Amino acid sequence: MKEKSKKLRATNRSSRDGFSAVLFLSPTMIIFSMFIIMPVLFSFYLSFHNWNMFSSQRDFVGLANYIHMLQSPDFWRVLKNTLVYTLGTVPLSMAVALAVALVLNKKIIGKKFLRTAYFTPVIVSSVAAAVIWRWVFDPNFGLLNHVFRLVGLPTINWLNEPTAAMIALIIMGVWKSLGFNMVLYLAGLQGIPEQYYEAAEMDGAKSHAKFWHITLPLLGPTTFFIMIMSVINSFQVFDIVYVLTQGGPLGATKVLVYYLYENAFKLFNMGYASATAYILFAIVFALTLLQVRYMRSKVHYTV
């Protein structure tokens, strides 16, 4: 009897879910439709036009912007640079962030300080970060080469050589995103009920077994979130390129969004820039779907 009424209520509940969902989603949807969906649709429309942004005249050009882009060697080059940057930052930043979060979840002296220390780079605005890193990487006045000299390593012309500049960008990218991912992992770790560990300990599980069988699976949704956000963010990396290298030297650090920006605000070709944005969207969206699939197969939770 009791079971039955429970079930009844449960079905009742799901039928009323639709109405509640509208209520719960409406504040976000109102703001989204005005300030996100409309501009996004407008830029989709623009991607089929030529528009120099100053005039009110927009010429319909069909798929010309897309075709031109896919045929342009510049586009493939910046796509490659973006991939290199993503592969250089995302796995490294995520792995180190998880390691730091795990350590900071243990008995460590000065946790508050340590968490703040690792998080500080996230707080520093990109303008300020650029100030710091241009100094760190400066071949003459710079901190990094100064340290290299002290320990007898050969100095590197960080921002003046193509390969070194990409490495410099990746270093700064990891530095800037590490604390962000760490905090998310810390919050995720707090979400794992202590009881699970206690139960495992009673069964005599070793610490690495606890990590693989409890911590990592239960961090699934967090990892999924961090991975998706990291891929999106690194595909859209712009700020640090803009302030550190402006895409140089010899175009070695020119990434997709910088390329888009250059087309929009230096060459005043908003149509082409919008088309680039949609190609970027297609790539990142496909990658996200892949990650959703992968995580579904790996994690028992809905992700």
Next chain:
Amino acid sequence: MEKRVKNRVAKSVLLHVVIYTGAFLTLAPFLWMVLTSFKGINEILTYPPTWWPKEFRFENYVNAFQAASFGRFYLNTFIIAIACTLGQLVTCSMAAFAFARLRFRGRDALFLLFLGTMMIPGQVTMIPTFIILYWFGWIDSYQALIVPGLASAFGTFLLRQFFLTIPRELEDAAYIDGCSRFGVLWRIILPLSKPALATLAIFIFMYFFNDFLWPLIVVNSEEMRTVQLGLAIFRDRYVTQWDLLMAGSVTSTLPILIVFFFAQKYFIQGITLSGLKE
């Protein structure tokens, strides 16, 4: 037995050494900025670079602060960042609850659309967004700086992922007791989500505190400027006023650093299931 203890101590010491070295390396560039912000311009230029300032010059801070009406800029920035943080905590937790817990048609598609909106870079939507704000007559006002920031896909996504990790059994009990959906969100989900809410609050606050491009576009008058816009006067086409820029940047980083330092206690509060009434 003794060997085991020794082993454990050795491990712990090693862990401390590694984690503190990492922290120092992460913090070093920032520390250098802080120390440099006290140096005179001539010391900034010496070679090899000095680490510790020869004398601490607080004038840099005074001069930087007086270079523009930074008092007003800080007030503006706080108003914007606080309003957006509070707003997003409300809208995002509601939307996240819908995506994580409610069953309705088209949920997954809608959620993917949410994710999709994050994948279009802001550089191409900036101008249309500006024009929409212009239609509202909001250019150069707090509305323009706040209202578009009252919801976010990022925050919704973050909270949804967190809500998913909360065991459903707790809510079922509440529903049986006749609790409404809003009641469940308010009384069960949100109290359990303090770590995620605190994390999100920090991120939102920081984002709006440091945002440069959007304020740049929608703000015209001096009275509406934000801190980041103010700092731009120390950098221009050919030259950078290093001493003032460093001092200004350190000052602008402090509020978030302080907020973070004190807010962390919220996101290290673990969940203890036993503490809850079932």
Next chain:
Amino acid sequence: MKKLSYITLGAFLLFCRCGEKESAGDTVTIKFWHSFVASTMPALEELLDRFEAEHPQIKIKAQYIPTGDALIQKLITAVQSKTAPDISWIHADYLGNLVGADAIYDLDHFIKGENGIPAAELADIYPSLIQLASWRKTLYSMPMEATNLGLIYNKDHFRAAGLDAESPPQNWQELHDTALKLTFDKDGDGRFEQIGLFVPIYPSSGPLNAWMVWQWMPFLWQAGGYMINEEQTEVLFNSPAAIQATTLWKNLYDALDMRSFTTDYDISFAANRISMAFDGPWNLPRFAELLKDIDWAVAPLPAGPVKSATVTGGEYLAIFKQSQHPNEAWAFIKWIIQPEIQAFWSMKSAYLPIRKKTLEIPEYQAYLQDHPHLRSYVEQMEYSQAPRPFDFYMMESTLLLAEALERATLGRIDPATALNEAAQKASKLLQIGQ
């Protein structure tokens, strides 16, 4: 929690009212957007105060827009939403776009109007500046001040190397030799601690850093070259003159091992690490403090194989058609180009006057006698030249040239090949445009 958000909401609604300002009585307020550097700001305030004192019915509301691309982004959004200022700084790169969008006035509208100015006055402005302020031979903007490029050098370094500190290099050969003589590896680690000349290649500032091309152009002209032919039919990036100029840069870049050197030339100059660099008058107010312990001077750019030349620039003011008060905006422009005001402005800001007549003002002459740095720049205006504008794809072509210059100096490719490729691509663009 709820209460708090109500309070915040109320507070910000209150604040929202602050943005609106009423225009008082009969005075007209002119909105003026600019990106003057912080060290110029006090001079600008004095200038505007003087204007307002002389024109009690007009108020100028100057608004600083951060540099970089901020000004253009704001102008685009402002034009789109009809919130443009009355007057703004604009740049030759997008002058054509503003004209195409019918956003700014053809200044003939005012020049030939009732509050106009005689042709003789316009002719007194350096022709290179008029050329930069025009689009397809029509004047759409007015220079507010002039700048050009000179050679700054450290006199102590000259003396220490046994060179005459009063005779800076006169030609390319001397520039090259002097630069090498002033370059030292003091501690024998295989890297130079002092570099004779800063070669203005900025690897990590992107090829669109027009600053590099701007500094390269006078070398092109000195060798007798041009960016494009007068008929706008051929891009001349690969002329013998262009190859000569680029080869000079490349040789110096390699010989001085600039690759392992910083790109902050001003700081390096102040730190006694660089002996010579190219620079402009906008830095003078700042250098007064930064270089106070250094004995330094400004010299004209060395002459090339064909002639002497420097590049000129400045800031250009345009009047927007959306302005409610175009005549008052014009009054400001008309006022500012007077010789006496130009002298006043130059003495306050260290920018160069746009009018030749300014040089005849005794007060200004006396001022120049006391300020040799500024004097050197002013004297160089005689050789100043402006780039011929491209009718089509100006920015794209400049980008191609910048990439070629980078590849020739940084990459392992010879100047002729790099410049040839750029010229071919730019010529193709030119054909598409026509």
